[in-house]
Structure formats: C-alpha cells, structure tokens
Amino acid sequence: MPGAAEPYGREGLGLAEARQRVLDAIRPLNRxxxxxxxxxxxxxxxxxxxxxxxxxxxRASIMDGYALGQxxxxxxxxxxxxxxxxxxxxxxxxxxxxxEAIRIxxxxxxPDGADWVLPQELVxxxxxxxxxxQDASDRPWIRGVDEECAQGDILLTxxxxxxxxxxxxxxxxxxxxxxxxxxxxxxxxxxxxxxxSPGRVRPNGAIWESNGxxxxxxxxxxxxxxxxxxxxxxxxxxxxxxxxxxxxxxxAVVSTGGVSAGDSDWIRQLAAELGEVHxxxxxxxxxxxxxxxxxxxxxxxxxxxGNPVAAAITALQLLWPALQKLxxxxxxxxxxxxxxxxxxxxxxxxxxxxxxxxxxETQDDGTLLARVNGSQASSRIxxxxxxxxxxxxxxxxxxxxxxxxxxxxxxxxxLF
Numbered sequence: 001m002p003g004a005a006e007p008y009g010r011e012g013l014g015l016a017e018a019r020q021r022v023l024d025a026i027r028p029l030n031r032x033x034x035x036x037x038x039x040x041x042x043x044x045x046x047x048x049x050x051x052x053x054x055x056x057x058x059r060a061s062i063m064d065g066y067a068l069g070q071x072x073x074x075x076x077x078x079x080x081x082x083x084x085x086x087x088x089x090x091x092x093x094x095x096x097x098x099x100e101a102i103r104i105x106x107x108x109x110x111p112d113g114a115d116w117v118l119p120q121e122l123v124x125x126x127x128x129x130x131x132x133x134q135d136a137s138d139r140p141w142i143r144g145v146d147e148e149c150a151q152g153d154i155l156l157t158x159x160x161x162x163x164x165x166x167x168x169x170x171x172x173x174x175x176x177x178x179x180x181x182x183x184x185x186x187x188x189x190x191x192x193x194x195x196x197s198p199g200r201v202r203p204n205g206a207i208w209e210s211n212g213x214x215x216x217x218x219x220x221x222x223x224x225x226x227x228x229x230x231x232x233x234x235x236x237x238x239x240x241x242x243x244x245x246x247x248x249x250x251x252a253v254v255s256t257g258g259v260s261a262g263d264s265d266w267i268r269q270l271a272a273e274l275g276e277v278h279x280x281x282x283x284x285x286x287x288x289x290x291x292x293x294x295x296x297x298x299x300x301x302x303x304x305x306g307n308p309v310a311a312a313i314t315a316l317q318l319l320w321p322a323l324q325k326l327x328x329x330x331x332x333x334x335x336x337x338x339x340x341x342x343x344x345x346x347x348x349x350x351x352x353x354x355x356x357x358x359x360x361e362t363q364d365d366g367t368l369l370a371r372v373n374g375s376q377a378s379s380r381i382x383x384x385x386x387x388x389x390x391x392x393x394x395x396x397x398x399x400x401x402x403x404x405x406x407x408x409x410x411x412x413x414x415l416f
Contacts, residue, residue: 012281012288015317015353022292022318025278026300028328029251031182037167042223043180044328045166049156055148055173058109061086061117062141066130067104069096071115073138079131086111101130110142117141149173159330165416181328185227187246188215191258191267192306193234210381211256211308218312221413224323234264243270247295252326254319257306260289267303271295283395285352286310286378290318300326307378313355313390316411335409340389343371346400353395358408360388370408387411 013021032046061067068080080101086092086108096102096113104110104117117140124133148169149155155173160166162180170178195209196202209231216226228250232242239258246253258267259280268291271277277293280303284290287310291303302319304311316335324332343361348354358370370391373383389408393400400406 012283013279014283018279018282018290018292019318019321021279022300022322023325023332025292025294026322026325027298029182029184029326030328032179033182034177034179036177037171037175040162040167040178040180041164043162043183044158044324045156045160045162046158046179046181046328047156048154048158049170049175049178051149051151051153051155051173053174054146054151056143057145058091059145060143061104061106061108061110062143063117063119064105065120065141066101066118066123067092067096067110067114068116068118069098069100069113071140074116074118074132074136076132076134076136079126079129081129082125115140115142157330159328161324161329161333163414163416183223183225184251184323184326185249186219186224186323187228187250187253188212188226188230189239189242189246189253189255190229190231191234191239191255192231193264195231195233197231211304211306211311214308214312214381214384215254215256215304215315218315219323222320222323234258234266236266236270239266240270240274243267243274243295243301247274247297247299247301250299252300252302252319252323253295254302254304254315256304256311259291259303259305267291271301271303275299275301282314283352284314284317285354286376287314287317287355288352290314292318305378308381309357309383310378312384316390317355333414335390335411337392337407337409338368339405340368340370340391340408342400342402342404342406343369345402346372346393346404348376348393348398348400350396350398354391354393355409356391356393357383357387358389358391359386360408360410370406 083100084092084102086102086104088107091109092102092111095111122134122136123130190212194206196206198208212229230242232238255267258265268277271293275295277291280291282288282290289305293301295301304314321332356376357373361369361371370389373387376383388411392407
C-alpha cells in the first residue's frame with residue numbers, strides 16, 4: 001500500500017514544458033537519400049512530388065455491367081444494342097451512339113459517348129441486345145479521369161512520415177522511388193557497475209543488463225536504429241571517453257543510468273564538461289531523473305533514468321518526438337489521447353503526475369476500461385508487458401475508485 005506523499009517537493013519541469021524545450025533545441029539533420037518505394041516505409045519524405053498525369057487517366061466502370069450510349073438515367077423497359085466488350089487493360093475500340101451499349105467489366109475504360117453504366121444484376125440479355133428490367137440508381141457508376149489525382153496535384157510534401165497508404169498511392173501514380181531524409185545515427189550508452197550481460201553468471205548484488213535491449217528494440221518498433229551500443233561501468237574516465245566517442249560518430253546520444261545525484265552518477269557532470277546541460281529533473285513519475293543537453297558540436301544528449309520503466313517512458317515522451325524532428329518530420333507525432341474509466345480501484349502516493357501502464361478493455365456497451373498492469377514500480381519491466389495505455393494520473397490523486405475517468409495515451413502505432 002502507498003504511504004505518505006513522496007519526499008520530493010514540486011521540482012523539475014512538467015512534461016509538456018520539457019518536451020517543448022527539447023523540440024526547440026533540436027535542428028533537423030537535412031541529409032537526404034533516394035530509396036525505392038518498398039524501402040521507404042516509415043521514412044520521412046524530403047521532396048515535393050507532383051502528379052505527372054491524372055490517375056486513372058480515363059473514365060472507368062466501378063462495377064461489372066453495361067456501358068450505355070447515353071447520359072440520362074435509364075428507365076425500366078429501355079433497350080440497347082450490344083456492340084462489344086471493354087475489359088480492364090483491353091478497352092473497347094470505338095464509340096457509342098444513343099441506343100447502343102457494350103459489356104463492361106470493373107475498372108475497364110468507357111468509350112466516347114458512354115456516360116452511364118448499368119449493374120449487370122438489373123439487366124436482361126435479349127439476343128444481341130439488353131433490356132433494363134427494374135428501376136436503376138440515379139448514380140452512373142463511373143470513376144472519373146482524375147479520381148485519384150489530377151495532373152499537377154501535390155502527392156507528397158517534405159516532412160511526411162511515409163506509411164503504406166502513402167507509398168501505395170505513389171506507386172499508383174507511377175512513382176518508383178523518392179528522396180527521404182536520412183535517419184539519425186543513435187548512440188546508446190548504458191552505465192552501471194552492477195550490470196552483467198544476460199546469459200552470464202550473475203554475482204551477488206549484480207543485475208542482468210536489460211535497458212539496452214528494452215530501449216533498442218523499442219526504438220526499432222518506432223522505425224529507428226541504434227547504431228552504437230555500449231555498456232560502461234560507473235567510472236568517469238571510461239564514461240567520458242564513451243560520451244566523446246559517441247558524440248563524434250552519432251547524431252544523438254542516449255544514455256541510461258548515472259543521471260541522478262548519487263555518488264556514482266557521472267553523466268550530468270560529464271555532459272556539462274563536454275557540452276551543456278539544458279535541464280535536469282522532470283515533474284513526472286516515473287522519470288524524475290532525466291537530463292537533456294548537448295555534447296561537442298551540439299549533438300543532443302538524452303540522459304534517461306536507470307530504472308528500465310522510467311527509461312522507456314521518458315524515451316517515448318521526450319526522445320521519440322526529438323528523433324522525429326531530428327530526422328526531418330515537420331510535425332512530430334505524439335500518441336493519441338482518449339478518455340477511459342478505471343477497471344479497478346487504484347491507490348497511489350500523491351506528489352507527481354504519473355503515467356501508469358494499463359491494458360485497454362472494451363465493455364459490451366462500448367465503455368473503454370483501463371486495467372492497470374500490477375505494480376507500477378519503475379524497476380518492474382513487467383508493468384510494460386501488454387500495455388496499451390499510459391494513464392495520465394494527476395499529481396494530487398491518491399485513491400481512485402473504479403469508474404474514475406482519466407485521460408490516457410494510446411500506445412498503438414499508425415498502420416496506414
């Protein structure tokens with residue numbers, strides 16, 4: 001059970017202010033490369049692309065049926081003489097006069113003079129002709145020449161993150177490759193004397209190193225790549241060398257651990273020595289010991305907490321938007337927010353606003369429920385497993401009853 005309010009007063013930056021200060025300090029890399037469409041998912045566009053021609057470029061039938069040589073709504077009992085067939089990729093060679101029709105298949109081009117399509121279900125074939133046997137819709141069932149785009153339309157602008165729909169549309173408009181911004185080279189530094197690689201014997205007092213795997217794979221799921229990953233003991237000379245090396249070879253340096261105020265926490269001190277610390281401490285749980293600054297010639301440094309959950313949460317809230325801007329995305333995406341109700345009572349210590357990990361459930365009546373994932377200790381990676389939501393719990397909240405409505409961030413990536 002939670003005890004009294006936590007020992008820290010109201011100190012540190014609020015999350016929104018911290019995120020804005022980070023984004024204000026980030027400058028895009030502005031390095032581009034050309035990629036084929038199949039390689040460009042999740043990348044950021046680096047150019048404006050205009051449609052070279054209208055697409056589909058011809059009037060097409062929306063369904064299987066009969067194209068008529070008229071532009072007015074057909075009436076039951078009307079008849080037309082069949083003149084031929086238009087199939088996808090094999091258009092009818094000729095034009096239609098009043099009283100004439102052709103068999104037409106979905107996606108096939110309409111000939112000149114054809115301004116109406118009858119669904120095949122409404123038509124009776126009578127020898128060399130057809131007849132309308134019931135009322136027809138007032139819709140002609142014709143896809144326009146420029147339904148997808150007209151010549152000169154803007155298909156893409158710089159700064160857009162490319163999803164399957166963007167790439168599929170480009171392919172459908174004849175584009176085979178495009179320029180994208182290069183992704184930032186990320187250097188990941190994990191510090192701690194107590195860390196042992198997974199698979200090795202763990203001495204008493206040591207822990208298996210997990211932050212590197214957690215952060216690297218989380219960034220991979222967000223489309224980013226860690227280029228250099230180093231585990232360094234809490235020794236100032238070794239840490240100074242590692243930070244300096246990463247600042248030369250990377251576009252962003254991410255550290256985890258060693259950023260608090262303990263006797264073996266060297267990251268902030270070394271960052272100030274090698275560059276500048278812009279701010280330290282967040283008014284947030286988990287994630288109070290977070291530092292942001294720069295190294296060397298302005299390479300941004302993100303000093304994440306050492307506890308794995310706090311490292312992951314602060315990375316999602318502050319590192320991920322910064323990486324998007326660094327890569328060239330015009331408007332960094334944040335996770336969408338929605339209102340949910342607590343599935344169970346929740347007791348906590350008031351003091352800082354909290355981002356609690358929870359699963360999303362839906363009742364039969366459509367009510368969205370948040371079920372908190374057990375203990376919310378910042379050292380317990382299990383609280384992240386199967387988490388759909390980050391519940392935004394106000395700083396002064398203590399005991400929250402089931403049914404309490406809260407805002408939550410939805411941890412779901414965009415599909416299209």
